[in-house]
Every structure is written in structure tokens, then in C-alpha cells.
Amino acid sequence: MRILLVEDDGPLAESLAKALRNEQFAVDVAADGETGAHLGASETYAAAILDLGLPKQDGLSVLKSWREQGRVLPVLILTARYGWSEKVEGFKAGADDYLTKPFRIEELVMRIRALVRRSAGHAGPRIACGRLNYDAQLGGFEFDGMPLRLTSFEWRVLSCLILRKENVVERMDILEQLYEGDASVDSNSLEVIVGRLRRKIGHAMIETVRGRGYRLTAGEA
Numbered sequence: 300m301r302i303l304l305v306e307d308d309g310p311l312a313e314s315l316a317k318a319l320r321n322e323q324f325a326v327d328v329a330a331d332g333e334t335g336a337h338l339g340a341s342e343t344y345a346a347a348i349l350d351l352g353l354p355k356q357d358g359l360s361v362l363k364s365w366r367e368q369g370r371v372l373p374v375l376i377l378t379a380r381y382g383w384s385e386k387v388e389g390f391k392a393g394a395d396d397y398l399t400k401p402f403r404i405e406e407l408v409m410r411i412r413a414l415v416r417r418s419a420g421h422a423g424p425r426i427a428c429g430r431l432n433y434d435a436q437l438g439g440f441e442f443d444g445m446p447l448r449l450t451s452f453e454w455r456v457l458s459c460l461i462l463r464k465e466n467v468v469e470r471m472d473i474l475e476q477l478y479e480g481d482a483s484v485d486s487n488s489l490e491v492i493v494g495r496l497r498r499k500i501g502h503a504m505i506e507t508v509r510g511r512g513y514r515l516t517a518g519e520a
Contacts, residue, residue, distance in 0.1 A: 301477070305334075325476065
């Protein structure tokens, strides 16, 4: 899954991006509101982390512009402004969550996971599909009750599929969650990743829907 981080504090942005990448997320970083507004309006993200005190365009204006354009990505406001009135303004502008500085990075990661899970329509933290289980709070997968070891790309693909289990996920929707920034996309890379996943959970669980994409089902190998 791909996250947009809009934060002008360089060291903080670097540490947050590193923490999120360690949790298998792909992360695009914008250091000012103007760049963040453009990325959020033109790219597809699972969620956004948005500072309020940004150069060029403040965070509330960025958020309002996204909502006015119909962008529905979940947004967590991250700011040093801790007053109740600031929180009210943030939620009125369309924020989904609000975290004040200082904070623990572990809490931020868990809040982002919760936003992504709820935006996909899952109320509880555990999502099951046949023999596969996903802990959407901790980010881990189990197969037949055993931890499933995955690369970052495998985790991103499988996360996209299990959040929309039993539904077709378009090929382009998955690809948009795989890579950071303007990284070049190998046309065969998704097929390679899906092939590796099938070897780990069984071929029958990931169906190819010709001309569209893939569907995760509870099918048995």
C-alpha cells in the first residue's frame, strides 16, 4: 500500500518515511503544501499523513481542495496544534483522524493501518479469507495458523487483495499501490509477484480475471 506524507520538517519526514517503509508501505514525501496538494489530487494513495503548518499552502487548504475535488483518501492530520478548535477545524475540513506532536511512531503506524482498514469497509482488525488471516492492526499475515513471510512487494499486493477479498481488484489499482514516486513499472512485475504469492498460499486462492485483474478467494489448492 502507498502512503502520501506531507511534512516540511525534513528529519521528521525522513524518520516517518523510514518507519512506514519498515512496515512494508510505499511512501511518497512532499515537503510543502503545493506539492502535496498536487500529488493527492493526481495519484492514488491508501492514505495521507498531512501536516498543517506547511510552506506554500497550509494543510487545511490542501485537505479542503482534495475534498472539493472528490478525493476520498483517508487523511490523518499530524500537527503541533493541539487546541480543540484546531481539531474541530481539521475534522470540518474532512480529516479522518488527528494526531498531535510529539507522538510515538508506533501509534501513527497503527492509526494509518486502522484508517486503511476502515476505508475498505472492515470494522474489525482481523480479516480472514479461507486459510489466510490478516491482522490489519499489526500488519501480519498467517496461513494455516503460521506466520507468512513476505517481501514488501508481496505484502502490498496481498494487502490490496485481502482488503477487497472475493472482489476483483483491477490490475492498475494494484500497481498504483506498489511503487513510490515515478519509479518505472515493469509490465511483468505484478505477474511475477502474484506467482510467488501463489506458491506460498496456493494457486487457487488468487484468481486471474482476464482483462481486469485478480481476485482473492477462499478456494483450496
